Amino acid sequence: MKEFSSVTGLSRPTVSKYFNDPTSVRASTRARIEAALEKYDYRPNFFAVNQNRRYPKTLGVVVPQFTDPFFAEMAGLIERATINAGYFAITLSSHGSPEDEARAIEMIRSLNIGGVILSPLGRESDAQAIMRLQDEVPLLLFDSHIEGLDTPSLACDNAQGVTQMVDYLCATGTAPCYIDMPEVNSTAGERRAAYVAAMDARGFEPMVLPPSEMSWRLEAIGAEVTRAALETGGFPSSTVLCANDRIAIGVLSTAQRAGLRIGRQEELRLAGHDDHPAADLTVPSLTTVAQDKEALAERAVKITLDMIATGQPPSAPERLPSRLVLRESA
Structure with missing residues (x-):
């Protein structure tokens, strides 16, 4: 960043401000930085930039299995909805293991994450680990919930x-x-x-x-x-x-x-x-x-971003309707 600031002739704080939000600098400054980016093929370290942000533009996503077709598709749809909202998704799997779920949660906690969408294992989940996560960042439980935890949740009905x-x-x-x-x-x-x-x-x-x-x-x-x-x-x-x-x-x-x-x-x-x-x-x-997977993904991201913006959780768990698909087997 220091070397790139030098070749642009701009201060490091100004360049850093651009990378945090390109619209936050004047149009002439933005054009100057973007010309230098193209000329020198410079790309900032995403994680370094994100770690220094007061309001990180990253969501953490944890699903039980990447090999399960439903969760694989949902992870992709949530990532797409996250990108469309101007954020990035860091997606981890708990591999159906309570220990791996706890490790994924600790990994998420070690990063500067704006909010988290977690599909928990349920009764085998470490409720204390999830409560610690919820104390630190906006947290939405997706597809399933945990009895006894007052945590916002979204699933199909x-x-x-x-x-x-x-x-x-x-x-x-x-x-x-x-x-x-x-x-x-x-x-x-x-x-x-x-x-x-x-x-x-x-x-x-x-x-x-x-x-x-x-x-x-x-x-x-x-x-x-x-x-x-x-x-x-x-x-x-x-x-x-x-x-x-x-x-x-x-x-x-x-x-x-x-x-x-x-x-x-x-x-x-x-x-x-x-x-x-x-x-x-x-x-x-x-x-x-x-299940309306696209609607679930978009709603999950919307709820999480609303919690980031307002600091307030939704008033009640949310359930989206499903529909019958009649084919040949019955």
């Missing part, structure tokens, strides 16, 4: 989406059994509770099949639950609702290998949740509940 799907399946065929997902975050409990409540409201006995393991191997869980069901005479219903599309894909593959026909008028109807990128490519294509 799991109760609305699951209830809509149960209504549809009951109206068009047999009431569904439900393949649960592991308690990897609060979403699992919300969707299970919504299924049970929807079945009770319609006078049907809930039929919940527990996951075969506590992991993010969701396709494998769907496959293993299906194999176990087929070995004992089949599913308790000819309609199967899965807590997650990845589970449904495991069910679809395993059931078809066993010779079962899947579809609206076939032996087995199958539905999922989340509208996986491959949901319309499976054979048959998968009926599911779609």
Whole structure:
């Protein structure tokens, strides 16, 4: 920075002011700096500039898994919304591990970050670490929340989406059994509770099949639950609702290998949740509940930036509606 200031003939504070906010200097000064940038191909150290900012233009983003299609897509959409708002995103993964989540939080705390969007593991999260983070920067919990923490949160309305799907399946065929997902975050409990409540409201006995393991191997869980069901005479219903599309894909593959026909008028109807990128490519294509991912990403960034600007959290948790996507499987 010192050498670059020298070749522009401007003071270091003036150049630094430009890098913090190009509009904060006069047009003639800005043109002079930008001409020197092009001539000398100079680029300031982003982290050094950001660390010195009173109001950093960076958001921290932590997701549970980069390998999960939903969170991979959401990380990209949040980054795009962040850039569109004039900020940059530093994205980390907790890899489904409480220890890695705590380390990611400590990494975020060591940086000069304007705000944080965190998708927590939930009951396995280190609540104290999250509280320390919330004490230091505006924090939004995304997609799931943590019981007992008064932290702003944003997610899809799991109760609305699951209830809509149960209504549809009951109206068009047999009431569904439900393949649960592991308690990897609060979403699992919300969707299970919504299924049970929807079945009770319609006078049907809930039929919940527990996951075969506590992991993010969701396709494998769907496959293993299906194999176990087929070995004992089949599913308790000819309609199967899965807590997650990845589970449904495991069910679809395993059931078809066993010779079962899947579809609206076939032996087995199958539905999922989340509208996986491959949901319309499976054979048959998968009926599911779609979250408005773009709206979730844009709203997450908007809420976080509003907290940065005002210093005030939103008054209540926010839930965005989902919609049914009817395809061939149910």
